[in-house]
Amino acid sequence: xxxxxxxxxxxxxxxxxxxxxxxxxxxxxxxxxxxxxxxxxxxxxxxxxxxxxxxxxxxxxxxxxxxxxxxxxxxxxxxxxxxxxxxxxxxxxxxxxxxxx
Numbered sequence: 001x002x003x004x005x006x007x008x009x010x011x012x013x014x015x016x017x018x019x020x021x022x023x024x025x026x027x028x029x030x031x032x033x034x035x036x037x038x039x040x041x042x043x044x045x046x047x048x049x050x051x052x053x054x055x056x057x058x059x060x061x062x063x064x065x066x067x068x069x070x071x072x073x074x075x076x077x078x079x080x081x082x083x084x085x086x087x088x089x090x091x092x093x094x095x096x097x098x099x100x101x
Contacts, residue, residue, distance in 0.1 A: 007047070008047060009047075014036075014046045018058070029044070060074050
C-alpha cells in the first residue's frame, strides 16, 4: 500500500540527506532505483522515502561490489521477499483461525 508523501527534497537536499555526490544520484535514477519527479536533475524532487532506498542501494553497491543494475535487481528481490513474508504471515494468521491445537 503506497502512502502519501508530503516532504519533497531537491537534488541538493537529497545529496545532503544521503551523503552522496550528484553523479551517484544521477546513476541510481538512471537505473530506476529511485524515481524523482521532474525532467532534469535541476528539476528533480524526491519523496521522503527515497533517501532510505538510496542509502540501501549505496550499501549494496559498496558492500557487495555490485553494479547498479545488480543493485536494482537486488532491491526488487528484497522487496518481493518482504511482500511474500507479509502475505505468508497473513495467511498463517487466517489458517490459525481454522486449526485448533
